Amino acid sequence: MTATNTATGTGAPRGRLGKHEMAALVARDIPAGSFVNLGIGQPTLVADHLPAGSGVVLHTENGMLNMGPAAKEGEIDPDLTNAGKVPVTELPGAAYFHHADSFAMMRGGHLDICVLGAFQVSGRGDLANWHTGAPDAIPAVGGAMDLAIGAKKVFVMMTLFAKDGSPKLVPECTYPLTGLGCVDRVYTDLAVLDITPEGVRATRTFGITVDELAERLEVPLLTA
Amino acid sequence: MTATNTATGTGAPRGRLGKHEMAALVARDIPAGSFVNLGIGQPTLVADHLPAGSGVVLHTENGMLNMGPAAKEGEIDPDLTNAGKVPVTELPGAAYFHHADSFAMMRGGHLDICVLGAFQVSGRGDLANWHTGAPDAIPAVGGAMDLAIGAKKVFVMMTLFAKDGSPKLVPECTYPLTGLGCVDRVYTDLAVLDITPEGVRATRTFGITVDELAERLEVPLLTA
Amino acid sequence: MSTRFFEQADEAVAGIEDGSTVLVGGFGMAGMPVELIDALIRQGAKDLTVVSNNAGNGDTGLAALLAKGRVRKVICSFPRQADSWVFDDLYRSGRIELEVVPQGNLAERMRAAGAGIGAFFCPTGAGTLLAEGKETREIDGRTYVLEYPIKGDVALIGAHRSDRMGNLVYRRTARNFGPVMATAATTVIAQVREIVETGSLDPEAVVTPSIYVDRVVQEAQRA
Amino acid sequence: MSTRFFEQADEAVAGIEDGSTVLVGGFGMAGMPVELIDALIRQGAKDLTVVSNNAGNGDTGLAALLAKGRVRKVICSFPRQADSWVFDDLYRSGRIELEVVPQGNLAERMRAAGAGIGAFFCPTGAGTLLAEGKETREIDGRTYVLEYPIKGDVALIGAHRSDRMGNLVYRRTARNFGPVMATAATTVIAQVREIVETGSLDPEAVVTPSIYVDRVVQEAQRA
Numbered sequence: 001m002t003a004t005n006t007a008t009g010t011g012a013p014r015g016r017l018g019k020h021e022m023a024a025l026v027a028r029d030i031p032a033g034s035f036v037n038l039g040i041g042q043p044t045l046v047a048d049h050l051p052a053g054s055g056v057v058l059h060t061e062n063g064m065l066n067m068g069p070a071a072k073e074g075e076i077d078p079d080l081t082n083a084g085k086v087p088v089t090e091l092p093g094a095a096y097f098h099h100a101d102s103f104a105m106m107r108g109g110h111l112d113i114c115v116l117g118a119f120q121v122s123g124r125g126d127l128a129n130w131h132t133g134a135p136d137a138i139p140a141v142g143g144a145m146d147l148a149i150g151a152k153k154v155f156v157m158m159t160l161f162a163k164d165g166s167p168k169l170v171p172e173c174t175y176p177l178t179g180l181g182c183v184d185r186v187y188t189d190l191a192v193l194d195i196t197p198e199g200v201r202a203t204r205t206f207g208i209t210v211d212e213l214a215e216r217l218e219v220p221l222l223t224a
Numbered sequence: 225m226t227a228t229n230t231a232t233g234t235g236a237p238r239g240r241l242g243k244h245e246m247a248a249l250v251a252r253d254i255p256a257g258s259f260v261n262l263g264i265g266q267p268t269l270v271a272d273h274l275p276a277g278s279g280v281v282l283h284t285e286n287g288m289l290n291m292g293p294a295a296k297e298g299e300i301d302p303d304l305t306n307a308g309k310v311p312v313t314e315l316p317g318a319a320y321f322h323h324a325d326s327f328a329m330m331r332g333g334h335l336d337i338c339v340l341g342a343f344q345v346s347g348r349g350d351l352a353n354w355h356t357g358a359p360d361a362i363p364a365v366g367g368a369m370d371l372a373i374g375a376k377k378v379f380v381m382m383t384l385f386a387k388d389g390s391p392k393l394v395p396e397c398t399y400p401l402t403g404l405g406c407v408d409r410v411y412t413d414l415a416v417l418d419i420t421p422e423g424v425r426a427t428r429t430f431g432i433t434v435d436e437l438a439e440r441l442e443v444p445l446l447t448a
Numbered sequence: 449m450s451t452r453f454f455e456q457a458d459e460a461v462a463g464i465e466d467g468s469t470v471l472v473g474g475f476g477m478a479g480m481p482v483e484l485i486d487a488l489i490r491q492g493a494k495d496l497t498v499v500s501n502n503a504g505n506g507d508t509g510l511a512a513l514l515a516k517g518r519v520r521k522v523i524c525s526f527p528r529q530a531d532s533w534v535f536d537d538l539y540r541s542g543r544i545e546l547e548v549v550p551q552g553n554l555a556e557r558m559r560a561a562g563a564g565i566g567a568f569f570c571p572t573g574a575g576t577l578l579a580e581g582k583e584t585r586e587i588d589g590r591t592y593v594l595e596y597p598i599k600g601d602v603a604l605i606g607a608h609r610s611d612r613m614g615n616l617v618y619r620r621t622a623r624n625f626g627p628v629m630a631t632a633a634t635t636v637i638a639q640v641r642e643i644v645e646t647g648s649l650d651p652e653a654v655v656t657p658s659i660y661v662d663r664v665v666q667e668a669q670r671a
Numbered sequence: 672m673s674t675r676f677f678e679q680a681d682e683a684v685a686g687i688e689d690g691s692t693v694l695v696g697g698f699g700m701a702g703m704p705v706e707l708i709d710a711l712i713r714q715g716a717k718d719l720t721v722v723s724n725n726a727g728n729g730d731t732g733l734a735a736l737l738a739k740g741r742v743r744k745v746i747c748s749f750p751r752q753a754d755s756w757v758f759d760d761l762y763r764s765g766r767i768e769l770e771v772v773p774q775g776n777l778a779e780r781m782r783a784a785g786a787g788i789g790a791f792f793c794p795t796g797a798g799t800l801l802a803e804g805k806e807t808r809e810i811d812g813r814t815y816v817l818e819y820p821i822k823g824d825v826a827l828i829g830a831h832r833s834d835r836m837g838n839l840v841y842r843r844t845a846r847n848f849g850p851v852m853a854t855a856a857t858t859v860i861a862q863v864r865e866i867v868e869t870g871s872l873d874p875e876a877v878v879t880p881s882i883y884v885d886r887v888v889q890e891a892q893r894a
Contacts, residue, residue, distance in 0.1 A: 031672070032673070033672045033673030034672060035672075035882045055673050057836075057881070057882070059882075060621070061551065061552075062475045062478070062621045062624050063621050063623050063624050064620070064621050065880045065881070065882060066836075066874075077620065078477055078478060078622075079478050079479075079608075079619045079620040079621060079622040080478075080620040080621055080622075081475075081476055081478055081621055085475070085476035085477075085478075090620070090874065092869045092870030093834055093835075093836040093838060093869040093870060093872075093874075093881065094874040094877075095838055095874050095877035095880040095881070096618075096620055096621065096623055096874055096875055096877075097623070097880065098555075098618075098623050098624065098625070098626065098627040098628055098655070099475075099551070099554075099555040099624050099625045099628055100555040100556055100558070100559040100627075100628045102555075103551065103552030103555050103556060103786075104556070104782075104785060104786035104787070104854065105854075105880075105882065106552060106787075107552055107556075107570070107571065107572060107786055107787035107788075108784075108785045108786045108787040108854060109787060110785075110854070110882050110883065111882075112672065131577070136540070137528075138527055138528040138535075138536060138539055138540075138546075139527075139528075139546075139548045139577075140525070140526040140527050140528035140529075140548065141525055141526065141548055141549075141550050141551070141578065142525050142526040142550075142551050143525070143550070143551040143552060144550075145550040145552075145572045145573045145576060145578065146550055146551060146552035146553075146572050149571045149572055149574070149787075150552075150571075150572075150787060176576065176577045177575060177576045177577070178576065179574075179575070179576070180574065180575040180576075180591075255449070256450070257449045257450030258449060259449075259659045279450050281613075281658070281659070283659075284844070285774065285775075286698045286701070286844045286847050287844050287846050287847050288843070288844050289657045289658070289659060290613075290651075301843065302700055302701060302845075303701050303702075303831075303842045303843040303844060303845040304701075304843040304844055304845075305698075305699055305701055305844055309698070309699035309700075309701075314651065314843070316646045316647030317611055317612075317613040317615060317646040317647060317649075317651075317658065318651040319615055319651050319654035319657040319658070320651055320652055320654075320841075320843055320844065320846055321657065321846070322778075322841075322846050322847065322848070322849065322850040322851055322878070323698075323774070323777075323778040323847050323848045323851055324778040324779055324781070324782040324850075324851045326778075327563075327774065327775030327778050327779060328559075328562060328563035328564070328631070328779070329631075329657075329659065330564075330775060331563055331564035331565075331775055331779075331793070331794065331795060332561075332562045332563045332564040332631060333564060334562075334631070334659050334660065335659075336449065355800070360763070361751075362750055362751040362758075362759060362762055362763075362769075363750075363751075363769075363771045363800075364748070364749040364750050364751035364752075364771065365748055365749065365771055365772075365773050365774070365801065366748050366749040366773075366774050367748070367773070367774040367775060368773075369773040369775075369795045369796045369799065369801065370773055370774060370775035370776075370795050373564075373794045373795055373797070374564060374775075374794075374795075400799065400800045401798060401799045401800070402799065403797075403798070403799070404797065404798040404799075404814075556786070556788075560791075563779070564793070564794055565779075565791050565792065565793060566791075566792035566793070566794065566808070566810040566811075566813065566815035567791070567792045567808075567810055567815070568783075568788050568789075568790070568791040568792070569788065569789035569790045569791070570787070570788060570789070571787055571789065585789070585790075587789040587790055587819075588789075590789065592789035592790070596810075617875065618875070619875070620874075620875075650873075650876065651843075652840065652841070652842070652843075652876055652878075653873065653875055653876035655875075
């Protein structure tokens with residue numbers, strides 16, 4: 001699964017991961033029994049790749065632990081949605097709580113892992129994922145800042161380069177920040193990047209070598 | 225009930241109230257439907273004088289609303305006590321909550337009335353009821369400070385004079401304070417005293433005139 | 449004081465004054481007190497500050513209140529949605545103020561209002577746009593932002609059941625902001641699906657005790 | 672991570688280190704995790720800071736732990752009781768430290784630890800002995816005292832039931848400090864009367880979700 005040669009775009013390096021492969025990769029790195037929040041968008045795909053019996057418990061910030069998969073036709077309950085307002089289901093052992101208790105859980109460092117999308121991540125682990133900074137954009141933050149600072153580990157899932165070819169791993173975020181120094185690991189289509197106190201380390205690459213990668217990034221990559 | 229001639233001690237003015245009469249007086253002043261916390265000691269007697277159907281809801285700070293009377297033989301449940309650790313009972317419509325929620329309720333100003341005992345009350349409504357200040361005393365505060373600052377109205381029940389004859393309504397408390405400017409009304413054996421921004425007003429007296437009372441106190445009494 | 453029960457949502461929202469801060473429960477449609485919002489539109493109070501997670505969807509409910517020009521300011525975490533065109537238009541034309549608050553701060557600031565906390569140091573948003581101009585402090589090596597309570601004059605919330613005392617229970621994730629808002633407003637008005645006899649709710653499972661609930665009205669129309 | 676279940680209280684308390692801060696639930700005997708305290712005595716950890724509402728009663732439980740000289744400091748709201756002779760004696764002879772904290776501050780400071788709050792301004796105790804030396808601030812005309820979190824290395828709590836995931840429910844006023852302490856300690860150990868199948872607790876009535884519970888042991892002996 002880690003380095004299958006699935007080209008997902010023209011001109012892309014062979015071996016680059018698609019979003020489902022990235023999600024599968026994240027899922028494999030989540031220890032059994034973890035309490036996890038999956039952010040809106042791509043991170044929700046991670047749920048589909050968690051092995052049965054993993055005992056991973058999903059949290060949704062609108063007030064629930066042990067959230068089940070998206071509701072199918074006939075299962076939809078308007079009182080039961082995830083943070084993206086998509087109807088979901090309840091697993092045995094679920095618990096409901098109000099918003100202050102839910103965010104206390106997040107902000108108090110009780111979630112083991114949170115997986116978020118991002119516009120940019122800096123080499124120091126700063127995260128930008130809530131605001132494009134465009135002057136006419138209406139700012140909307142939701143729970144992004146709370147998730148960013150709260151979980152024990154923050155994983156980001158994103159493509160490593162934007163559509164215009166610019167890297168999304170940057171020396172300094174140019175988009176407005178969500179949180180400072182909060183990201184632990186970045187899962188991208190081309191590499192898994194650990195943000196460490198010493199710097200950024202590419203622990204796995206997909207269809208590209210670390211040297212090739214280093215050439216395309218302004219953030220230096222640790223080599224050992 | 226307000227001014228029966230029940231002498232409760234030798235040398236006491238005729239008409240001075242006993243503790244049950246004081247409790248009855250407090251009970252009569254609690255509006256129907258109020259949410260009330262009765263402190264440990266004499267204030268708990270107030271519950272016995274609330275008329276049936278008053279709809280007064282009792283709060284106990286160890287996590288319950290709609291507390292019922294003390295448990296009788298055969299009703300005792302070690303999981304159900306009041307703040308004085310006395311076994312109590314549950315009324316229909318009760319609710320349980322944890323300590324942080326219970327004190328949030330108190331400190332957030334949601335209780336209508338709290339009735340407390342006191343060592344001293346100052347003319348400005350400062351309360352001293354937790355610590356004798358004796359150098360060898362082990363300090364113990366419990367919920368006294370939270371109750372003092374939290375309820376919409378704080379009523380105190382106490383004898384107006386200590387056993388040594390010194391008044392317990394004082395210009396400045398000499399005992400360590402529980403709260404500043406928090407007392408609204410003081411029910412004593414000799415008078416009901418309202419603490420107002422203008423000063424202390426004796427709204428009712430028992431077996432003593434306001435002038436006689438004024439003579440025995442260092443705190444001036446409003447006369448109009 | 450005792451919870452009052454009303455037959456009509458219009459009676460339940462009577463007396464809401466111009467200039468009020470109104471906390472509005474719900475996350476998406478779950479827990480949204482739609483009938484109370486509709487009644488507030490008919491009631492006519494204006495110059496309102498609305499505190500809610502979102503800033504209205506489609507053309508009904510909160511969006512309709514906004515469309516009538518009754519709202520001066522919105523305090524919310526996520527105003528921008530696919531169907532938030534009413535808010536978008538008002539905002540872009542400068543006809544409404546917006547304070548964007550991280551969702552957890554929104555909840556915690558209302559909790560603080562309800563719990564008598566004067567202000568609190570919170571890690572969320574430190575170093576970001578949303579903390580600009582706010583007091584910060586380093587505590588044990590971490591940067592915190594000082595946040596103040598958000599108190600409502602009125603809260604409009606949706607719950608599942610009320611007993612005849614006003615004790616409330618919610619259902620699933622429709623619980624969301626309701627219990628917090630119920631602690632944070634001077635007058636709390638709940639729309640419920642069902643009113644049940646006192647004593648029929650499990651005292652261990654009451655989420656909002658009656659002390660927080662001023663007025664209750666049963667939904668006229670169930671979704 | 673997943674809650675672990677133990678057959679014996681002695682196994683459940685294994686690994687508590689000397690010098691730990693131990694939060695101990697209960698208000699009087701209600702919710703007091705007696706078997707865990709007894710196991711902690713056998714386990715032998717010393718130089719402990721104990722955070723609990725009281726400072727031990729009679730000669731058993733917390734009082735027995737104190738009597739063994741294992742506790743360096745007690746943080747509590749009400750140490751002085753009719754039967755607190757063990758604490759009284761240690762305190763008067765200078766063999767134990769005491770921090771007296773208003774009961775609401777005790778609860779709220781642990782809540783803050785669990786909720787990621789760095790510090791909070793609180794009205795309780797302003798102008799009294801217990802706020803001496805503490806930072807104060809006037810906010811909207813009222814004086815508040817800055818209070819810091821109390822975080823535990825370990826919490827020992829008593830609950831009524833646990834399911835096989837570690838979700839807890841309590842019973843009546845035995846709930847008291849348990850749910851708050853469960854959020855505020857690194858390792859949370861619960862003694863329960865009954866372990867039930869996952870799915871048999873009402874998800875609306877779970878008070879302490881399993882995320883907060885590290886270890887569970889069923890009481891060997893029911894009161």
